[in-house]
Amino acid sequence: MLERLSSLIAEIFMDSFEEKIFNPKYSIGKNVEYWYRYADDVLCLWKGTEAELTDFLAFINSLHPTIQLTVEVGGYRINFLDLTIDISNFRHEFQKVYRKPTYTDALIDSTSFHPPPCS
Numbered sequence: 001m002l003e004r005l006s007s008l009i010a011e012i013f014m015d016s017f018e019e020k021i022f023n024p025k026y027s028i029g030k031n032v033e034y035w036y037r038y039a040d041d042v043l044c045l046w047k048g049t050e051a052e053l054t055d056f057l058a059f060i061n062s063l064h065p066t067i068q069l070t071v072e073v074g075g076y077r078i079n080f081l082d083l084t085i086d087i088s089n090f091r092h093e094f095q096k097v098y099r100k101p102t103y104t105d106a107l108i109d110s111t112s113f114h115p116p117p118c119s
Helices: 002-021 050-062
Strands: 032-038 041-046 077-080 083-088 091-097
Touching (some): 002 032
Antiparallel strands (some): 032 041, 077 083, 083 091
């Protein structure tokens, strides 16, 4: 039963965590242009300095003892989940499917707990 609740509990926790990050009483998140999250992967457009980004990351990581986020600075191109995303002409362009060097092309076993495929 707990396996069925784990994704819901994680979503509730991350939602609460994000409410703390973007609480109006803190101005540290003012440089976040956007913040998109899929499970625990976040795509964020930062419009501040690197020093402000370092402070923002330290603040986020101070909110909960077991949460330690890391930053990957991508400039005008970044790999997020399975996509390579470019920013050009003030627009996002999804260039290609990205595969990590450790990608194995393994599929989920049909007996594991996962949503059924869409048809």
